[in-house]
Amino acid sequence: MKLFKAILVTGMLVLAAGCATEETLIEPPSESTLGDKIYKRSPALNQNVNSQDTASKVTISDTLTFSDALSKALLENPRLQGYGWQVRVKEAERIQASLLPNPQLNAEMENFGGTGPFEGYDSREVTVKLGQKILLGADRLKRKRLAGTQKELAGWDYETQKLDVLTGVTKAYISAMEAQRQWQQQQELVDVAQNLYNSISAQVKAGKVPKLAQTKAQVELSRAKIDLENARNQWESARSSLAAYWGNKQPQFEQLKGQLSMPSEVPKYAKVQTYIQQNPDVARWATELQQRESALDLEQAKGIPDITVSGGYKHAEDLGAGAAIVGVSMPLPFFDRNQGNIRALKYELNRAEWHREATLIQTYKTLRVAYNRLRSSAHEVKQLHEQVLPGAKTAFEAAQTGYRQGKFDYLEVLDAQRTLFSTRTRYIQALAEYNRAVAEVERLIGTPLSEISAN
Structure with missing residues (x-):
């Protein structure tokens, strides 16, 4: 019983020493504010969401x-959910980093089973010791701080991927809207070409126009039908590309709802570029540098040798007596003071500074190109909408009227028709390009353009 009490008291003292090792040396880092406010839409990050819960799913109907x-895409994009689980991994690693090293139990029995006075068990000595490593360099809290910054970096990676997914879905939806409108327009062109062919065929039968006009109308109709099939294939490809963002191999929708947005006044570049720090690719570097600094602090702490405090009880059988044992051990840092790893982390910190600067420069460069494309496409849409399209439509209507009155021949009608539909095609392309440029600029500044004043 005395032996058990001695071991128990020694163990409690050792554990208390271990728990009090470093709590007063460093204030614990504050909790990350990234998680709950940003990741509500991810089942991987929201533990309250049941994967079988229909409320956490979006049902796709025929009209998307x-x-x-x-x-x-936010709920079911496979790549995005993978980044969500990575945040959970880093949270678990942070928990592991905050744990104390386990105490070590050591039991020995000596001076028995030998010869002479050590024959048998009469001279045996039993020693029981309990040891606890004390982290003098505050390693545990520094490991916890490093793991916390790594969790925040995983959060930034998730945020970057989320923005990439949202931008990708936006562009894919715009491209699908463009393909849908082009397909619909091509159907209109086939109808116009069919009506014109029927009209010319009737006039050929009546002997009012030569057979050659009917042949040319037939060629134009066949060409329009070929373009219609091509437009349908492009629409199918655009549907598949969009559905792939939530992991569907076969699109479940048949059409898209909505219209491509008309250009609004574009804010000045000087004002737009002030939002570039909200780009997660740029904003993450503040956390990246904190992570490198935390890693350097930890390596410097590892250069301070930790001590192991031990205590126990020793019982000598031949004397019928026992005694307490207390010990302290530590490595002597004569050769290895972790100087190589410390220097490497200092270099990594300097390298991170240059990488941040390079990222910022590249982002400004990309933003300038995207902004110029936004301004150019907005100008083109405006000119096509206000001047070119109305003129082409008027010319086509006049050509049709003149043809029915015998003032124009078939070729003039055909030329006006081609001009109108090619202009409409270009207008749809320019409108889609403008909307894609908006999405790209908003991705680079992490802010909707509608929230930036144009004045």
């Missing part, structure tokens, strides 16, 4: 809306 496409 833009908001449903965004929600579907």
